[in-house]
Amino acid sequence: MAGEIKDNYYYSEEHEWVRDLGDGTVKIGITDFAQHRLGDIVFVEFPEIGREVEAEDGVATIESVKTVSDLFTPVSGTVLEINGQLEDEPELVNSDPYDKGWMVRIRLRDQPDDAFAKLLNAEAYAKHIDE
Template identity: 70%
Template sequence: MSEIKQGLWYSEEHEWVQDMGDGTVLVGITDFAQDRLGDIVFVELPDLGTEVDAEDGIGTIESVKTVSDLFSPVSGSVVEVNDKLQDAPELVNEDPYGGGWMVKIKLSGSGEEAFAKLLDAEAYGKHIDEN
């Protein structure tokens, strides 16, 4: 059974969003997604300052099985990337909600507006049960 953390927001494309309380959010992929991908061997992330709209592609995740696109669940500007993933992409498998985070985005609008289109933990659980 995949871990779904309470207090996060989720996209239907299996990204999670953590509100940092200062107009920024951390973004990563869910435990469900990393499990489906298998052993992750490479992560390509956007450059600092990249402007993104919700649902824009912001990178790729390569596993031994496949290459998948990473999508931004929110609109804003990339203010930090997890550089540790360059040398240790396996952090995404080991700790998808912690050390395996991918980018930090400064929201272009309000958090309320950004999270309105995302799923809470309960709704995300139902979403993955249906797929």
């Protein structure tokens, strides 16, 4: 089951999504496909605000009833904000992975076209998870 895939988002092969907010920042979370595979999310551990991150760094830990996994940032930059609502309601990652279940907001180090060059669009991500 592919789950929901949104247009106008970018995706990593590791099942993270990136939404360009148009101001040099992005929000990052896990895809609907990923949250289905993880099962019920019970805890999210966040990075420190202000932390510099490189693309593919682990920036958060996601605990579910089945397993513990890392959230890898698909882009390089500075952590500006975490979704504090998930501290009390981690289940939002399951119920609304693309909106209320976002995890971190990052200020991009690179220009958006460069930052997103290695990521997949919705169509390419759909093919990736069908393989």
